Amino acid sequence: MLATIIFYALAILTVGSSCIVVFSRNVVYSTFALLGAFMGVVGIYVLLAADFVAMVQLLVYVGGILVLTIFAVMLTQGIADVTISNRSVGLIPALVIAVVAGGVMAFAVERTHWHLAASVTPSPTTYGIGNAFLGDYVLPFEIASLVLLAALIGAIVISRHEARE
């Protein structure tokens, strides 16, 4: 019962923040509403007993991506013209595509018969995740580290000033 109430509160927080991100006319409001969306998802991960994923979400999304996004917003927008910088176009086609996508997903969720596990007792997930990373998923794990290295170098190369000659 309590878990259900907490879920609804977190769902409202997440969906509301997402709506602000998308529909706000002010880019700065959008960026800070992204914090609410990420934190709501963190709360739902905790509710689902996915402790390690919740902490990584907090570190990577809130601590990394969100801070980076705030930096980008502050570096690219003049504070003065921030309200006019977010006009929207093509509302009708976007609405149609969104409704169709949502309908297909709702249909799929409604029609699929999931083989649910009987009842999962919450236990620390770190052991299982570590075993999976160094067992079944060792190759994707190593490739992911290469992807991150490439992205790191690429970001530095792209964003620095050209200092040749």
Added chain:
Amino acid sequence: MVSLSWLMALSAAIFVIGVGGFLTRRNILVMFMSIELMLNAVNLAFVSLGSRLGTMDGQVIVFFVMTVAAAEAAVGLAIIISIFRSRETVHADDLTLLKW
């Protein structure tokens, strides 16, 4: 115990909001944030299914999605700042250099 249908519905709702934002907004930064929302919705679906089906794989795959999201954030924001530095705009409509 929240039912799986509600979790998937929440995930679908966030994803649809992200799709709508990506298609309607013309500010690259807001489009980027919409992509992050969509990736978050997918992660949420993975974790919900992994939790309800009693398997660890859902949580493992979330880490690979997060890797892609982090790489995308680093490179994408670097490109956005680089574009803004040379062209003084973050409107997708104004960036027509690759159009012919």
